[in-house]
Amino acid sequence: MTAFEIADKERRRLSGELHDRVGPNLAAAGLNLHVIHERLSPGADPELLQLLAESQTLLNQAVAGIRELLDELRPARLEYAGLEPALADFEHRYRRRTGIETRFAIALWPPGETTGRLDSASEVLLFRVIQEALANSARHGKARHVAVELKCDRGNIELRIRDDGVGFMPERIATGANVPGLGLLEMRERTEAVGGSFSLSSSPGNGTQIFITLPCVRAAEPANSSSQASAA
Numbered sequence: 001m002t003a004f005e006i007a008d009k010e011r012r013r014l015s016g017e018l019h020d021r022v023g024p025n026l027a028a029a030g031l032n033l034h035v036i037h038e039r040l041s042p043g044a045d046p047e048l049l050q051l052l053a054e055s056q057t058l059l060n061q062a063v064a065g066i067r068e069l070l071d072e073l074r075p076a077r078l079e080y081a082g083l084e085p086a087l088a089d090f091e092h093r094y095r096r097r098t099g100i101e102t103r104f105a106i107a108l109w110p111p112g113e114t115t116g117r118l119d120s121a122s123e124v125l126l127f128r129v130i131q132e133a134l135a136n137s138a139r140h141g142k143a144r145h146v147a148v149e150l151k152c153d154r155g156n157i158e159l160r161i162r163d164d165g166v167g168f169m170p171e172r173i174a175t176g177a178n179v180p181g182l183g184l185l186e187m188r189e190r191t192e193a194v195g196g197s198f199s200l201s202s203s204p205g206n207g208t209q210i211f212i213t214l215p216c217v218r219a220a221e222p223a224n225s226s227s228q229a230s231a232a
């Protein structure tokens with residue numbers, strides 16, 4: 001099992017723990033606060049009412065934060081709807097959270113061709129690479145603009161991510177010198193594990209670019225659809 005597969009398994013475990021343990025407790029706390037608010041008389045201590053209102057606001061913020069964290073750990077949209085809808089949701093949240101301007105150009109299928117889905121492993125890999133790269137752009141790169149281009153060309157998937165951040169010296173990766181490290185190494189490892197290629201270019205003051213190619217592997221058609229087609 002690769003480092004990326006281990007990380008994905010751990011994300012799913014943590015997502016389940018948060019959903020099953022923390023979620024119900026937050027919901028119960030919210031219900032308790034609501035009951036307390038309903039039973040307080042209109043003439044109750046104003047300071048107490050203010051504390052209750054602040055507690056409800058803090059709880060709502062915690063619930064929203066947990067929901068966003070759950071979606072980052074295990075994006076339901078990716079699992080059930082596919083890569084393109086999941087990336088659209090991710091871009092919206094990323095822009096709102098960081099203030100960084102983004103441009104996503106997603107064209108997985110040639111014009112006129114029926115759209116479909118990539119195999120699950122490819123979708124997860126591409127989503128996690130984009131997620132990690134954009135986190136680096138915000139956390140380390142201090143970028144103002146990020147561009148993501150994803151397309152299928154001559155049987156290969158091509159992913160290019162560029163930012164206008166401060167850049168860094170690639171040879172300093174994983175040195176602990178305030179540059180992206182383990183995440184980039186994991187990107188390369190998992191990309192190469194599925195027969196792809198990974199390249200990185202960056203230098204101080206010139207931003208960072210990541211370019212990945214993967215074999216374009218489509219998701220298998222459901223067995224019943226092929227049998228129905230044969231029967232027809």
